[in-house]
Amino acid sequence: MEQAPDTIARATLIMNSIKLFLLLACAAVANGADLADVHTVYVLPMSHGLEQYLANTLTNEHVFVVVTDPKLADVVLTDHIGAGLQEQLDTMLAPPPPEPKEGDKDDAKANKGSLTDPVNKLSSPTSNSSVGRTKGTIFLVGAKSRQVVWSTYELPKDTTSKESDRIASAIVSRLKKDMGLGKK
Numbered sequence: 001m002e003q004a005p006d007t008i009a010r011a012t013l014i015m016n017s018i019k020l021f022l023l024l025a026c027a028a029v030a031n032g033a034d035l036a037d038v039h040t041v042y043v044l045p046m047s048h049g050l051e052q053y054l055a056n057t058l059t060n061e062h063v064f065v066v067v068t069d070p071k072l073a074d075v076v077l078t079d080h081i082g083a084g085l086q087e088q089l090d091t092m093l094a095p096p097p098p099e100p101k102e103g104d105k106d107d108a109k110a111n112k113g114s115l116t117d118p119v120n121k122l123s124s125p126t127s128n129s130s131v132g133r134t135k136g137t138i139f140l141v142g143a144k145s146r147q148v149v150w151s152t153y154e155l156p157k158d159t160t161s162k163e164s165d166r167i168a169s170a171i172v173s174r175l176k177k178d179m180g181l182g183k184k
Contacts, residue, residue: 034142034149035179040065042073042143044088047135048159050079053168054138061172063181075140075149085141093143138171150178 041064043051054077055066067073070092078085136155139148152174156167176182 034145034147035140038064038074038140038149040067040073040075041140042067042070042076042092044076044078044085046079048156048164050164050167051077053161053164054171057165057168057172061176063172063176063179070143073143075142078139078141079135079137081139081141081148086146089141089143089146140175150175 041058043055043058043066045051046054058064059066064075070076070089076089137151137153140150141147142149152171154167154170154174156163
């Protein structure tokens with residue numbers, strides 16, 4: 001018994017759709033698991049001081065512990081991703097330099113006033129610039145994995161403190177919903 005080419009094509013399409021659905025479902029579960037493992041967050045500076053409002057709301061809602069040392073954070077909350085963020089994470093999360101040995105201490109003292117080593121070296125302007133940041137998009141980035149664990153978009157209507165507080169509340173509400181925490 002032969003089947004029509006349309007029937008075979010339809011069956012193939014249905015099977016591929018099911019495979020795609022299962023793949024997306026597995027990816028969603030994997031992302032949810034990553035978010036469930038988050039307990040501490042370091043909040044990077046954002047446009048119009050939004051980081052202050054987010055830190056306040058995250059703390060008051062008991063969603064995450066906000067830490068002031070990025071090395072203690074599971075994730076970093078930011079309003080930008082890309083090369084500038086990678087550079088900031090490299091700088092913030094770099095292991096401390098090894099302590100010099102006894103013989104090296106004398107060399108370090110001798111080179112302390114060297115003209116070749118700048119004392120107050122400025123960081124790259126790209127890591128601190130807000131130029132090119134997507135206004136309204138917030139990302140949770142794994143501190144170790146450097147992967148975006150979660151993101152949302154909430155465009156502010158203006159730059160007032162009332163609007164910043166509203167935006168922070170909306171972002172944290174969405175985060176709680178996506179974490180399955182619901183209203184508390």
